[in-house]
Amino acid sequence: MLVLLLACAGPVGWTEAERTTILSLSPLPARAPSPTNRVADDPAAVRLGESLFFDEGLSIDGQSSCASCHVPELHFTDGERVATAIGVGPRNTPSVESVAWGTWFFWDGRADSAWAQATGPLLNPIEMGATPEHVRARLLAAHSVGFTEVFGGVAEDPTGALVQAGKALEAFERTLGPKAGRFDRYVAQLGAGNDGDALSAEEKRGLRLFVGEAACVSCHHGPLFTDHSFHNLGLPNIPAGGIDPGRARGAGDVGVDALNCRSRHADRPAPSTSERTDGPDPFSEPCPELRYLDPSFPDWAAAFKTPSLRNVAATGPYMHDGQFDSLGAVLHFYDTLPGKPLVGHRELTLEPLALSGADLAALEAFLRTLSAESPAP
Template sequence: MRKMESTGRRFARGIAAILLPTLVAACVRYDGGPVALSSFALPAPADVVDDARVALGRKLFFDVRLSGANTMSCASCHQPDRGFEDGRPVAVGSGGRAGKRATPTLLGIGASPRLMWDGRVASLEAQALMPIANPLEMDQDLEALLTELAADPGMRGAFASAFPAQPKVSRRSIALALAAYQRTIAPRPTRFDSFVAGKGSALSGAEQRGFALFTGKAGCVRCHSGPLLTDGRLHDIGLPDTGQGLRFKTPTLRGIAGRAPYMHDGSLPTLAAAIAHYADHPARRRGVPAATPLHPGERADLLAFLRAL
């Protein structure tokens, strides 16, 4: 746990720490016009406000007491070294119970206008307690959690520092602290950002050709636009109907190479498979974008670009 917390602490600091006010334009809707290279630029990193509330939220995020069996924390599924995902097709909760959807990344989550794969939650504060109480996830009784945390002198002090006007451990303060920490979770700049900043040699020839496909023929930019490479909206992309709905939120593509498998149901094991889906899939339903045929060289170039993000 100490190792995971250290990774989370590094993630919240330095150049990768971009707070919500800086990312108001991070989810951008593509309007069909020419794509400006500058539209992909990450905002200048903000100073990290590592105040008591963020520190408490970080501590809670890595605390196994948030689960009923005291065996898993938020970071058990949202693993910093895996892009705040877990590498599974679907999440596995307390007691080994399989969930219904893949663990979504938290990279840049503070800028998202809607949360969860189906976009049903509007704020991090509203979402924070849901996985804790969900029997398929952390399966914790919230009142029991309050009692357990309040019995810990260190935690009582941390809550008092974070919420001096209302120091009592409460559902509200847990949600606020977790949301404050999650807003510091941001993608690390990559060679693509150097390219966007004007260093043409930062991307190889194949990667640059892939970027041209991404913003052109392949049409990826229709949904994956802006600094976080997402429009934050819900789309039906033609996956089989498994009874969970058809429209799901566009995920960020930041750090995408390290976040397999892909899609809300983890049904596509590799980036090559994801590219093949968009290039080859039949338009099963009205409104699903038509497939965009790509020859093997184009697929290889697009894959090279995605790996550079």
């Protein structure tokens, strides 16, 4: 009877495979390089980017800044179903905490760098509604000291000035990486060879489901809990919002984006002295991700970027259109997979989980352990 109770209460010892997977989820890595932004890790650019992030004067009506929607206390989300500033947008505001590890930005990945991404909301008519000329004038009026320090001055041409602002904003965002939580403390205990007490038996049971039976880890993997890719979960569609083509459109948009990795605004590393003379080296080609991008890939219809699950307990509502208010509602969706997608097809590997109530509660309890232990900035 006791043995049976223990078995029900939660994991008593991990299999070798489970242990290996769990150890791959922590600790948080050092930030990845940002090859097209020369000032990405310049401390002066970080300070400049921070002042831009909070500057409402950059918006056309002086009413909103990046921080109006990416609120620091909410892990840089806004707690709203969809974003609202000058107008109401179709999509939910994601956190900016994992920018330093991203390859594609926005839910549909229509920007291929965080600096190019940052120019989007500045000009978006329903977000900050500015023009490049308005942005340049504001940079000269309010940020010229910082611009001189970081770039030698504000660029003459408005697009160049906009790009500079984007690069400083990226430098700031790169410092926001999620902070370690109780889960990380547990993985450290596990790595040191003991099945530690940082997680409760219920949370460990949820973790076992996450990396096992529920297969969440097949998409939410690595220390950021994302594969940085795009999937169509076959979410129930909200007819009023119309059909969102997701990655199918984003992949086309980024290929022709005037600020993509191939553009003249992308910084390039200094050419190496051992440059080959027999033609270009295929392995050092800049922007390989763009080269192999195929917007007609059928799985990209209504596919959206896998979000990081770091601090997920504090970043609701959930999904690209904010259609779920709680983690319980998200889990109920994965448990039952109701309805049929209106566009494309649901990722073929997804099957209704059909878990018990206790298992669903355990999974949710586990997700809550991904919250940072230190308070938000």
